[in-house]
Amino acid sequence: MWLSEEKAFELAGEFETPLYVYDEKTLRGSCGEMRGLLPGRNFRASYSTKANSNIELLKIVLDEGLSADAMSPGEIYILELAGFKREQIFFVSNNSSEEELLYAIERGILFSADSLSQLELYGKLNSGGDIAVRFNPSAGLGHNDKVVTAGKATKFGVQMSFIPEVKELLAKYDLNLVGINHHLGSLVMVKEPYLAGMAELLGAAKQFPGLSFIDFGGGFGVPYKEGDARLDLSDLSAAMDEMIDGFLAGYDNKDVLFRIEPGRYIAAECGVLLGTVNAVKTNYDNEYIGTDIGFNALMRPVLYDSYHDVKIFSEEKAAVGPGPRTVVGNICESGDILAKNRDLPPAREGDLACVMTAGAYGFSMSSNYNQRLRPAEVLINKDGSHRLIRRRETFEDLTRTSV
Secondary structure (H helix, E strand, O other): OOOOHHHHHHHHHHHOOOEEEEEHHHHHHHHHHHHOOOOOOOEEEEEEHHHOOOHHHHHHHHHOOOEEEEOOHHHHHHHHHHOOOHHHEEEOOOOOOHHHHHHHHHOOOEEEEOOHHHHHHHHHHOOOOEEEEEEEOOEOEEOOHHHOOOEOOOOOOEEHHHHHHHHHHHHHOOOEEEEEEOOOEEOEOOHHHHHHHHHHHHHHHOOOOOOOEEEOOOOEOOOOOOOOOOOOHHHHHHHHHHHHHHHHOOOOOOOOEEEEOOOHHHHHHHEEEEEEEEEEEEEOOEEEEEEOOOOOOOOHHHHHOOOOOEEEEOOOOOOOOOEEEEEEOOOOOOOOEEEEEEEEOOOOOOOEEEEOOOOOOOHHHOOOHHHOOOOEEEEEOOOOOEEEEEOOOOHHHHHOOOO
16 A cells, blocks of 8 residues: 555645545556556557546656557547557547537547547548547446446447448548457456457458557556456566467568557555545434535546445544444435445544545546535655645535526
């Protein structure tokens, strides 16, 4: 654990809570692991910006040599502010408007068409241009149905059987297909389903000679529960290497670039969310630890039933041992639960709750529900110093866009 209790109380005292805290060393380490997944290959890792789009974290990702994927013009905008060049940004949006496509076209940013409809719209707007196409393999994966992004029950990608129609539209608008991509889902912890999807995409690639790149997507998971096994990157790398060798033996472009687009793996473990214990009570034998971390600050538990380890930091030693306790937030919803019936020490008002592995899809999914203010964000630099990288919202921010 890179954050000590002493440092947690120091940061909470200086910046108040709820507070996202990130660690530069951990972020750089994750970037390095993804960058080196396929050593010796023509290979590139691109960070999925939606996981965490704080501009200071993006600057570190860029400095680590990663490219980036954008899901919206807003993400393109923030990536450009962070210093990413147009050739380092891949626009992999879903159901984009004409205005959104023009935003990317005007900047020379490559777009991946997510449907035949989007491919035709892009052709009308940018006849003769470069294009990528996102395909939909037969099966996806994910820790929750809401994050499965391939297979028969998803809105994403072009069905593989529509490859002839893709070729017709490419020819109709004189589009140059430079790459194909897919994304299976989120929280991949074993290699087999990822390799199965990879095999399908490589099968599709054989029908498009001369591709510049093939993008296998992201979804690599990290353990959210202390003690759980990690994804074996060495084993995954060896299996991917073997499959790529077989593909290249029969493909015309031996220099094709292979890409991945991790988000969670890069950002999750470098972040925690600190909250203050404001109330402790018992209702019908259920003990609740009430914090200021509502689901406006961390949506994942209520949206996906996601598990996050929670630690209680206290400046006084507990008189009794751990027991089943439920950690809740301050939102007016019964589902505002961070951790249910966990084996936790008793908490007192003024203690800190530390939600672990919160760097991905934490702040990026936050809101002002109940007119709560979004948290501040702090970065612990690699030399151990810290700095504010996003200020806490004020009440004035709640009406800043009102007219």
